[in-house]
Amino acid sequence: MKSRDFAPLASWAVSTMLIVAAAGCQQTDDEYKPPPPPKVTVARPVVQTVTRFIEENGETEAVERAEVRARVRGFLETIEFTPAQTVQEGDVLYRIERAEYEAAVAAADAALGAADAAIAVAEAADRNAAVEVKRSELEFERQKALFEKDATTRSDFERATANRDAALAAKNASEANLTAARADRDKAQAQLDQAKLDLSYTEVVAPISGQITRTLVKKGNLVESGTHLATIVAPDPIYANFSISDRDALQIQSSRLNEDGELRDDEVELTDIPVYLRRESDSEFRFTGNLDYFDQEGVDQATGTLGLRAIFGNAKHLLLPGLFVRVRLPVGKITDAILIPEKAIIRDQTGKYVLIVDGEDNVERSLIQTGPQYGEMVVVEEGVDPSDRVILEGLQRARPGSPVTPTEITLSPVDMPSAETEPASDAASDDSGAPSGGADASAAAASNSDAS
Structure with missing residues (x-):
């Protein structure tokens, strides 16, 4: 009987010991372990010589434009063209009663x-x-x-x-x-x-060659001497007018001179400086021309700007007169420029900064001064060395002073536009839609604004 009485007690004791042991094991597994350092993607800056550009807004203008006007009074008997037709100088456009x-x-x-x-x-x-x-x-x-x-x-x-x-x-x-x-x-x-x-004036002829607009006066109507009948526009080549500040004008002038104040041997004539253009709908500067004229009266004192004009080939008529466009022209080179992707730059109330991984894989914050932007790449004038590992991805997980696990990639150099261009009237001037002179998407949006 006693042996049966002690059996439940022994069973309870064994169960208690097992529960205590299990509780001890569970306490060991729940002990706090720090998380591993976050993973980030880093890259060293690209170091290369880049071209500094001035970028401004401009407006296109037809090289030749002439209004077709009646020179005698009378009734229009015939209209000898269709709207948008290409006409040659001297072609009969209208006939007035004779x-x-x-x-x-x-x-x-x-x-x-x-x-x-x-x-x-x-x-x-x-x-x-x-x-x-x-x-x-x-x-x-x-x-x-x-x-x-x-x-x-x-x-x-x-x-x-x-x-x-x-x-x-x-x-x-x-x-x-x-x-x-x-x-x-x-x-x-x-x-x-x-x-x-x-x-002879009863035959109204084309004053220039080009494309003619719709007629403004219908057949059978009376016209007076001087009545505006239509307009002819020569679309190829085409001008782009724009203005630059007096400071930029001086920068262009100084960039073309050597230390002795003379024109450098490798400099082209001022009117041969390449100019790149893109329309509002373009993502890249797909048209290449050259500087054609600058205001001979100099800087406008009222606005502090200098008027410039570039000329572009337009054989396929992709550029229309009166378009608002964006133009840029080179004003010198930056030797051994340090470039990083724009996405690596963080902005707050103190300014612009990047996160850098040091030799011990700890994150450091570095304030920077930026220069021109070339597509997705930005020139860093201060704050980044060529050997620095700049964080590109994982910025949200990186904290200054904390360790990270970096994965390094290599950045590709920026494709710069060619320093030379063919004459705008030549077939080599690109208006077909392909990037001209190497100005692809990575270098198309070069800006001379300094946000430092």
Whole structure:
């Protein structure tokens, strides 16, 4: 009986010991262990020579643009083109009714014939006057000789003198009449020329070659001299007008000079400086041209800017006149520039900074000064050394002073646009949509703004 009484007690004791042992094991497994350092992706900066650009807003303008205007009054009989048609200089665009001007030509031609007849009459009269002068002078000389010998009367001598003077006066009058007749003939000729010119103006021709707009006046309507009928625009090549600050203008000037203040040997002419352009819808600077003109009056004192103009090939008509565009032009080089991805830069109230992993894989914070941006890469002017490992990914998990587990990658250099360009009128000027001069997406958005 006792053995049966102690059995439950022994079973309870064994169970208690097992529970205590299990509790001890559970306490050991729940002991706090610090998490491993967070993983981050790092890279060393790209060190390369880059081109510094000035980037400004601009507006495109047709190189040639001419308004087609009527030069005589009349009703439009025909329109000889279709809207957007390519026309050549001298092509007939409109025909104005000719009847009135043909009649004017006929009248002027008749007036010219009458003037020619009047000249013939005046010439005959002048010849008769000359004969009369000769006859009267002979009679005067004869009467004079007789009068000196008292062989004639004074009245006959005076009559001969008067006849001679009258003949001379008549000769002068005939010469004047002949001069007037010839002047009338010249006037009639001028009127005929004007009538023929007006008749030729009934055919309105293209003043330049290019593409013509829709007609502003329909067939059958009356037009006056000077009425605007249409406009012709030559789309290739095309200008882009823009302005730069006086400070940027001085920077361009100084970048082209050597230490002696003379033009560097490797510098091209000012008008051969390449200019890159992109439209509002473009993600890259796909058009390449060259600087064409700068304002000869210098810096505008009211705005402190210098006006510039670039020219671009536009064989495929991808650039329209009047577009607002973004242009950039090189103003020098930055040797051994330090570039990091823009996504590595953090901004707060103190400014811009990056997180760097030191030699012991601890995170450090470094304030930076930035320069131009090239696509996704930014020039760092201060705060980063070429040997620094900059955190690119995992920024949210990295804390200054804390360790991390870095994985290092290698960044690719920035593709810079070519330093040279072909003339804008040449077929080599790219307007096909492909990046020109190496200006691909990674370098397309270069900005000269310094956010330091």
